[in-house]
Amino acid sequence: MKIGILKETLDGERRVAITPNIAKQLIASGFELIVEEGAGEYSSFMDSDYKNVGVAVEKRAVIFHEAEVLLKINPFDEEDLKLVDKGQILISKLYHKSNPELIQAIANKGVSAFSMDAIPRISRAQDMDVLSSQNNLAGYKAVILGAFEMTKIFPLMMTSAGTIAPARVLIYGIGVAGLQAIATAKRLGAIVEATDIRSETKEQAESLGAKFISVDNEGEESEGGYAKEASADYLKRQKEAVNKSLFKADLVITTANIPGRKAPVLITEEQVMQMKNGAVIIDLAAAQGGNCEVSEINKTIVKNGVKVIGTSIDPRSVSTNASDLYAKNIYNYIIHLTEGTNFKWDLEEEITDETLIVQNGTIRKS
Amino acid sequence: MKIGILKETLDGERRVAITPNIAKQLIASGFELIVEEGAGEYSSFMDSDYKNVGVAVEKRAVIFHEAEVLLKINPFDEEDLKLVDKGQILISKLYHKSNPELIQAIANKGVSAFSMDAIPRISRAQDMDVLSSQNNLAGYKAVILGAFEMTKIFPLMMTSAGTIAPARVLIYGIGVAGLQAIATAKRLGAIVEATDIRSETKEQAESLGAKFISVDNEGEESEGGYAKEASADYLKRQKEAVNKSLFKADLVITTANIPGRKAPVLITEEQVMQMKNGAVIIDLAAAQGGNCEVSEINKTIVKNGVKVIGTSIDPRSVSTNASDLYAKNIYNYIIHLTEGTNFKWDLEEEITDETLIVQNGTIRKS
């Protein structure tokens, strides 16, 4: 079975779905691999690295034509679909719930499509869970980005030229990204506070040294570990509880998401206007509409001396590691889906069932 | 006595010599202060902040005209000197050893000029030592910049999507900047190695958790804590000792300086060609000619997949904290130089003697 690795075309994307290291493992498992020219370039993998492990490097059209399975990170787009042939298998993130047109387009092509973002958050699927692996790096990089953009440093320093107060970092959303952001900010010496709608996150935040800001709510927990949409009342009370910290914060990182929906607005423009001059907000939910009212994806907006940076939870900039992990996830996933080198199509099995969005032109999930 | 605070004009500079907080203290000590419009803008200090503490905000020309003492961070340049009047006192960094023309020009103006970078490294002058206060922040920011530019993360992470090896950071020059860089990289979880020509730095590096790379030399120590110029032989043996680490490094930070001279070249282009694809070099000595042969000041040059970033040891980007510390240094310095609000001109006293470069048009030091 021939697997084709496509170069990402999305603006700003620097990752690649399969790294040379993982390619080698797939080949060892019996698969044949071809990779698009320059696919790994921005993740510090050269075409020669792929060649060295036995992957053929080809032009884009050749990949689409020859591969039975096509791998990408970001959803296949119109341009991609033009080149797809009936019977091919597509694997990428699809966000099928929010992308019905795309799913329809894929179905129209008569192909099968698996979605990486639909992998259930169950224990045995953890090693295929791209959301975890990527959000984790995103949390780290958000802090680095914040530290880079700030005009202050993180740690407390008592020096002969005076004492520098430690930076105050506030984190909204204590999922995978939020936790790693807490850990990283804490390591650098900041005072870290964090808040989340799920009350079980309190202990988790504290286990990493952050102070948890409790919003006195009935703690409507989770649906399979995910947050439900917050009520207006909750959002109001959240603002009250957090404002004191927000207005003192030097760096704010927001990671709050509700799967399949627009991200909740947690910081209004009015709140931004009351923040400290020089503060920085990194909105990792900007792609889902943003947790901060002011943010726009891939833009830096300065409001009242506050820099609001809208970015996505995809850790594009740490592309080497991000590609490594993503590739490992896909590898585990492909091994799970196949027997020998053929797909099992075992629809009784939870992971396959949840992730197989389109089967031979038929939409299974929407 | 009226003190004028000028806005920095150097490209990329974001600091300001006096912050509102320190301005307040100077005013409390009896000085009168005027500040150029927008001087603190990039350090998150607004004109209104200055006004609030009693500083008059004026246009550039007014400052030059009215102030008896003119404060800057970077050396006064030709443009500045055009506006300077006889009898005025200038305080800034001057680098008088490497800038004889500038010193001559200042003398021609018939003014007096104190140089902040000439403050002796003695115990009681530590609170005026701008080199320490600024290099310290530079060391921190160099690591943040490196982390930002890298396509990898710093810490070791063992995850279900595979293990990410910790970043390897190599630091040349264990002065103030180098030490803080070690501390910061270590905090973020990197494996840190460091080297210096002064053998007493071994213990210091280790006290922060770095591994010291010893170059087997006779350890020609220091002149008042500073390094002497290294022999060609030393540089050769240094390369041999360090190369193994250099070629494995993900981030290299160079901080090696010899006061009053060109910075030593520690990494040749040939060495860069053998480094890892994706590695990053931050050359903090670029303004003094660079520790890396490839680097150019304020440029990012990619060679063989290695990003070489030439920057100066001035921590411009953390401008808020850097200005705070710089201002506190100047404050201590001015208090030291004056009695009531008048200059003492005590030339017997070491600090005054070393820093008064031009007195009423006469060059004292060169």
Next chain:
Amino acid sequence: MGILLNIIYLIATVTFVVGLKMLGHPETAKKGNLIAAAGMGLAIVGTIFVHEQQVSPIIYILIGAAILIGSIIGWLIAIKVEMTKMPELVSLFNGFGGASAALIGLVEYGKNVNNATQSTTIVSGIIIGAITFSGSLIAWGKLNGSLKSVVRIPYYNIINNITIIGIIIFAAFMVATGVDSQLVLYALLATGLIYGILFVLPIGGADMPVVISLLNSLTGIAAAITGILYNNMVMLVGGILVGSAGIILTVAMCKAMNRTLGSVIFGAFGGAAATAGENKALGSIKSTTASDAAIMMNYANNVVIVPGYGLAVAQAQHVIHELEELLTKRGVNVKYAIHPVAGRMPGHMNVLLAESNVEYNMLVEMEDINPQFSNTDIVLVVGANDVVNPAAHNNPASPIYGMPILDVENAKHIIVNKRSMNAGYAGIENELFYNTKTSMLFGDAKAALTDLVAEMKKIQ
């Protein structure tokens, strides 16, 4: 008694004290045991050969035969017995000691009926010896499983009280009247034996070690009483030493089990107190103390530490590092086994351990450590649960089925630290905790590890 014998006894007494003392420290215990044994040998040999009266050869032969028989049997049993059966053996031996004391009393009684002090001594010796003997046998039976653990006797309290009253009446009668009746003598013996049985029968099997220690202390007292009878210092002092040390030991054992002596002995009667940590399906758990864990780890060759989310919750990263450093310094080979999803975020354990400066090369990935567990003496699991849950292998119905885990079961011994029997993230039972190789060290990780380190430091 000649001066020589007295000096022999004096030396023996000193060896008893010194030996007992040395038995209290792991480093010297073995030597202490040998010293005490040597002293005992000396005392026995001295008693036989250094005396002044005439003794017929037949008696020497009998004594020699008795000693030979006892030694051979005792030695063989001791050498052959499995490690796990040792406590019951101790109980059996102790019973024999008690029996010996009772027999001495039986022989001596007739000769001393007229001396109140002597007969008091003898009567007490018989009673205590008899109780010890029958009680120890019951304890032995319970431990080796031939007796049901907790036996309920109807009208227990009444029978028990009657027996006690019986003992008192017989004893008082004998001492007061100086009657020389074999009948009364054996009646006394019988009531003593009955009381011993009644005493131990209702106590639960898990408490047997405490009971044995208590009975052992009683044997010591019986020996001391016999010492008074013969005005024999070595018996007196040796017996009292065992008696007082035994009481202290008994109390210490109760403490280590978080019980009081009273609750062990009398708690049983109420019949309530279902042992905590029993689980219908999985069996019962074994809890351990910091002190035990410390000794086990100190004398291990290979130790693997498995950190989990609980370590982070307790913020015990600094203490675990201290423990690891200490073990390394003692020559133990220590590693950390890092499960990829231990904690609540990828790399959680890495962040945590980096904070306390654990060397990166001490952390071993799951794939690399799993084959090494069979060669590991002790695994210390700290606040981890799901990542060491064998259900992932065994139980297809489990939500974690199919997840790779750390195969700590393969190690020779597992110590698990957590606060309670509560489940982890996945919310499921963990049969590892019920494994016979597992000891639970309950408590907040920071507190428990701090204790562990403190105990470890005490050892050397």
Next chain:
Amino acid sequence: MGILLNIIYLIATVTFVVGLKMLGHPETAKKGNLIAAAGMGLAIVGTIFVHEQQVSPIIYILIGAAILIGSIIGWLIAIKVEMTKMPELVSLFNGFGGASAALIGLVEYGKNVNNATQSTTIVSGIIIGAITFSGSLIAWGKLNGSLKSVVRIPYYNIINNITIIGIIIFAAFMVATGVDSQLVLYALLATGLIYGILFVLPIGGADMPVVISLLNSLTGIAAAITGILYNNMVMLVGGILVGSAGIILTVAMCKAMNRTLGSVIFGAFGGAAATAGENKALGSIKSTTASDAAIMMNYANNVVIVPGYGLAVAQAQHVIHELEELLTKRGVNVKYAIHPVAGRMPGHMNVLLAESNVEYNMLVEMEDINPQFSNTDIVLVVGANDVVNPAAHNNPASPIYGMPILDVENAKHIIVNKRSMNAGYAGIENELFYNTKTSMLFGDAKAALTDLVAEMKKIQ
């Protein structure tokens, strides 16, 4: 002796054991002292009033007077003396005890010349009592400064040997011949007294506590010997207790000073051993032990920790945090004083302490902490030197003159941990170390603080 008196003595003996035991723990020491004192009172009262022979009232009056006089003087001296003079007072009191034993011997000798055992006892009592008396007086004189610390006597060895031989000859003669000569008796007393003087004279003042402890142990033995004489159990057991405990204590004191008992007693004769840490200009330093430091800190109200470069070199940040947490838990108010240039880079201490998770609000800047030192019980300086060097205030010639420092001198007591008397970054002597309020706790910071923590944990 009546049964009542015997029981009184028995009780007194038990109070001695229990009291001595309680004296070994800071928490119970005070109570232990009182218990032993009560037992002693009981024994005295019992001796006077509970006996069978007829005693004339005049003797009662005399005894009463003696006790009254002794009590009042003893009490007044004990109450009035300054804290720093207590050790010498102990020495004085101990000498009195010895004298008392010797006097008893003098009186009893004549009555017992014909019984070898008794006269041996008495002669030994006189010798030991005399040595203790004169030796203690010399020790007292040395401690209160009326005697030059080390006294060199010409032909010391010869004189010493002659004295010893004299004692042996007199004693042997008296026991063997049973001579009842006051002359010989007082000659024995005199040689004993001389030997006591010779024994203590050459030993250095710093070693006096060890000598006092040793002499104290001897007094105990003298009391025990007297006990044998009178077949008096409370004296016998009490004396032996003091004797054996005293020897152990003496050895422990030597250990705490890193000396052997031999080197204290005989080392002096060589005359070498100039005390380390003496400095011509600055005086001498006082070194302390982890155990002492732990107790001092444990019972303090306010403790300030001053970290310096040495803390970083030793990588002792985790241990110092443990210490701080422990102290806080014990109710001590702890802060860290951060000097702006402590370490080798700006913020060095901050990085270090952040690593071990020290709360930011426990760190106090120099300007804020300096006024608080006068209210601080103990400052613990760990690996800092220049930043606490008063030369910055006092010595215009010093390279650090004019640098602001942490004014730790203002605290009630300063404990400095470093490895040696080596200088810091500035390469200059630090007179703080020679301050009378300063104790040096030598050793690598990590090791020393680990010990400190261990000792601290022992306390409660």
Next chain:
Amino acid sequence: MNEFLEFIENNLQITYILILAIFVGVEVIKSIPAVLHTPLMSGANALSGVVIVGAILVMLHADPTDYIALSLGFVAVVLGVLNVVGGFAVTDRMLQMFKRKK
């Protein structure tokens, strides 16, 4: 009570010995690590076999024709020796686990 006092009166030194031995027993044992509880119990058990001395004395004092005394004494000696020998041997085996490595 009276008899008790009398006993003390008559056996004053024995009483002291008793009390001191109790103190020694207590002091010597307290604060031992829990893992030594079982070996220590076993060791103390072996020590309690000192009653064997009494059993031997019974036999030594027995009339060679007093078969009851002799046989009871014989059994007492056998049992006592079992206690002593077995006790020390088992203790020794238990303590194998404390062997120092290397």
Next chain:
Amino acid sequence: MNEFLEFIENNLQITYILILAIFVGVEVIKSIPAVLHTPLMSGANALSGVVIVGAILVMLHADPTDYIALSLGFVAVVLGVLNVVGGFAVTDRMLQMFKRKK
């Protein structure tokens, strides 16, 4: 040597008492913190004043006319009491420093 053995022979129980008391003294004292060395020494010193019992006995047994014995005894009692009372009082004062705060 012979006399020593004889003494033991004659005073067997006293010997046991001696030995046991030595053990008790040693066990009770070992492993005490250094800061308690001085108070403990002082406390032990007070205890050694038990010799006062002997001094009192000297006086009680003395003939009221034996002035030498009486005066020596008197001095012995005074000195012994000094040792006892002063010793305990000083110890008590030394131990003031271990008062618990709050």
